[in-house]
Amino acid sequence: MADHYEVLGVGRDASAEEIKRAYRKLARKFHPDVNPAPDAADQFKSVTRAYEVLSDPEKRRNYDATGHENGTGGMGGGFGGADFGGFQDIFETFFGAGGSGGMGGGPTGRARRGQDALITASIDLRDAVFGTEKTLEVDTAVVCPTCDGSCCQPGTQPETCTICNGQGAVRRPVRSILGTVMAAETCSACQGFGTVIPDPCRECSGQGRIRERTSLTIKIPAGVATGTRIQLAGRGEAGPGGGPHADLYVEIEVRQHDVFVRDGDHLLATMSVPMTAAALGTTLTLDTFDGEQEVPVKAGTQSGEVQTLKGLGVGRLRSNGRGDLKVTLRVETPTRLDDEQRQLLEQLATVRGEDRVHGTTEQRGLFSKLRDNLKNL
Structure with a gap:
């Protein structure tokens, strides 16, 4: 009878995993369904028998000791001959760890x-x-x-x-x-x-x-x-x-837009307003996703004020309606004036009594003063 180690092509010190890998490789090679050679069935049986012996720790010990499959061994006295590899197979048997086709699962x-x-x-x-x-x-x-x-x-x-x-x-x-x-x-x-x-x-x-x-x-x-x-x-x-x-x-x-910034369901935009237009009031035109829209600028508008265009924002994902379009107005102060423009502004400043402007401070209320006093205690 051929040596089981030689049949599987592994050494006598081969690990259990090496024996399993060798068996699977040879089983696929000699399986009668995929190998039409006349001796494929006999070779497959030899490979399978060798694996049955060498994959069982107790049988392998007996085979290594006696040179044949039927040797004495087993439980012995106490747990001296206990096969803990077999104990693992018990868990595989009951809990299906041995493979997808284990114990009655089909x-x-x-x-x-x-x-x-x-x-x-x-x-x-x-x-x-x-x-x-x-x-x-x-x-x-x-x-x-x-x-x-x-x-x-x-x-x-x-x-x-x-x-x-x-x-x-x-x-x-x-x-x-x-x-x-x-x-x-x-x-x-x-x-x-x-x-x-x-x-x-x-x-x-x-x-x-x-x-x-x-x-x-x-x-x-x-x-x-x-x-x-x-x-x-x-x-x-x-x-x-x-x-x-x-x-x-x-x-x-979502790609970024050149004009609008998203804030939740709202859209944000910033528009520049000339100083004179902010003082006198005007109407600006903004090209939105809904077409051109008028943005009112009331007389005396200050930089940073926001005009809201209702319902021109982003559609709401899980409900009806849309958010708003909020336009922040930025008042532009001219940085370069020609002589005529400067004279006109100086005349305006004189008329308004602003040719010599002194900074003013806001009057602090009673509670603000009281709060500061408490901080200093």
């Missing part, structure tokens, strides 16, 4: 939900004010048009795994501190699906989906802001094996 379906995706859409401030529709190019996974998600080449279908008989898991006896128990682990031949695909679809390589660039038109509501995410249920990636589509999330990025 085989795992190939169809799985796709993965959610996140993309960014940049829009203008006007689009955030009124809402808009936008067409996006999305690189995503779609159902394979050749196999329609079945993963099989047209005209073929999955076949029941002959190793686990369609259960998705294989069982083996292991010794533990509780005695000999049956441990279940995912079938390495079918990866827990219970079926194998002898002729995978050539277009999708047996995945049931392909990547494709598609166009997507979405409706962006009024009131969105940078960072707002719109969920499009079922518009994300198609799942493997014909699984359901995931969700697509579109994160909004």
